[in-house]
Amino acid sequence: MKISDELKNQIFFVIPAYNEGNMILNVLKKLDKEGFKNLVIVDDGSSDNTFNSVEKYKLKNSLDDLVLLKHIINRGQGAALLTGMEYARNIKKCKYIVHFDSDGQHRISDLPKFIKVLENEMVDIVMGSRFLNSETRKLVPKKKQILLKLGILITRFLSRIKLTDTHNGYRVLTKDAAGKIDITLDGFEHASEILDEVIKNKLKYKEVPVFIDYTDYSKAKGQKISNSVKIFLKMVFKN
Amino acid sequence: MDFISYFFIVLSLFAIGYVWYSSKSKRRISILVEVFFLAIYGIVLLIFIFPGLLKFFEVFFGISSAINFFMYLAIFVLFLIVYNLYQKIEEQRVEITKLVREISLMRVDNGNKK
Numbered sequence: 001m002k003i004s005d006e007l008k009n010q011i012f013f014v015i016p017a018y019n020e021g022n023m024i025l026n027v028l029k030k031l032d033k034e035g036f037k038n039l040v041i042v043d044d045g046s047s048d049n050t051f052n053s054v055e056k057y058k059l060k061n062s063l064d065d066l067v068l069l070k071h072i073i074n075r076g077q078g079a080a081l082l083t084g085m086e087y088a089r090n091i092k093k094c095k096y097i098v099h100f101d102s103d104g105q106h107r108i109s110d111l112p113k114f115i116k117v118l119e120n121e122m123v124d125i126v127m128g129s130r131f132l133n134s135e136t137r138k139l140v141p142k143k144k145q146i147l148l149k150l151g152i153l154i155t156r157f158l159s160r161i162k163l164t165d166t167h168n169g170y171r172v173l174t175k176d177a178a179g180k181i182d183i184t185l186d187g188f189e190h191a192s193e194i195l196d197e198v199i200k201n202k203l204k205y206k207e208v209p210v211f212i213d214y215t216d217y218s219k220a221k222g223q224k225i226s227n228s229v230k231i232f233l234k235m236v237f238k239n
Numbered sequence: 240m241d242f243i244s245y246f247f248i249v250l251s252l253f254a255i256g257y258v259w260y261s262s263k264s265k266r267r268i269s270i271l272v273e274v275f276f277l278a279i280y281g282i283v284l285l286i287f288i289f290p291g292l293l294k295f296f297e298v299f300f301g302i303s304s305a306i307n308f309f310m311y312l313a314i315f316v317l318f319l320i321v322y323n324l325y326q327k328i329e330e331q332r333v334e335i336t337k338l339v340r341e342i343s344l345m346r347v348d349n350g351n352k353k
Binding site: 042045067069075079082083184186232 | 336337340342344347
């Protein structure tokens with residue numbers, strides 16, 4: 001499925017960024033090249049040049065629809081996502097909101113799969129999965145697979161949601177669904193909270209296979225085992 | 240009166256003075272918390288000045304060791320206070336995030352209006 005220019009104009013990318021000065025411009029260039037202009041970047045209190053580099057890039061390329069929000073202090077990815085969503089869903093032309101990583105892990109080529117489901121089926125939120133088919137699974141490092149599988153089992157038990165990949169940051173949701181999702185957990189544990197919100201608000205969901213590109217950079221910035229334990233504890237006590 | 244009693248009397252007086260001084264300064268906390276801590280240190284002070292109070296307590300409530308009872312009670316109350324503090328910190332975390340979000344959205348709105 002090819003996304004029409006008219007639809008592209010209704011899709012808003014929410015991209016949280018924390019100390020991504022080196023990578024985020026590559027992501028923005030790729031999105032711009034594909035014709036996606038509505039980009040909401042949330043600089044989550046970065047201590048590097050993230051904010052300035054995006055601002056310069058916006059001015060240099062006259063990207064009027066690129067919105068740069070700044071958290072004055074670091075609050076975490078979940079908090080940044082909600083800030084971006086709050087902004088995007090108040091824009092009249094916004095139809096879909098895409099959660100997209102700033103470290104280059106997500107592929108824009110996967111987006112049509114999400115949009116196809118949203119356009120053709122009565123679904124509120126479409127979530128990416130690394131484990132829906134063998135091709136996408138192959139890219140996930142073995143250690144990460146074990147950890148993620150454990151997370152999936154725990155989330156299935158706590159949230160009562162049947163998904164093959166519970167901690168995938170690539171999601172597309174309708175504007176209405178975005179208005180129903182309230183993220184109170186600021187850090188990485190927001191992924192589990194979103195699933196709780198999906199169940200609580202009886203949102204219709206579906207998964208599509210996505211490729212996640214694990215580079216040395218993204219692996220270094222990714223979640224550590226200690227974080228997973230923290231996420232687990234927060235989920236248990238929130239439920 | 241032995242050395243340890245004098246030591247705790249001085250310590251309790253110091254603690255009471257410190258809470259009292261804090262209540263008068265800019266760093267004051269809520270009046271309920273101040274009264275709570277003044278009461279705790281006041282009880283400690285009374286027990287060390289009048290050790291017979293513990294005996295009276297043991298006879299009155301029919302327990303073998305009032306010191307042990309107070310120790311367990313103190314640990315229980317301390318854990319409760321720590322839990323309460325965690326809860327307060329968590330509430331503040333949520334509020335700070337809301338504030339940070341509002342500021343960032345407001346700044347963009349103002350920028351768009353210019």
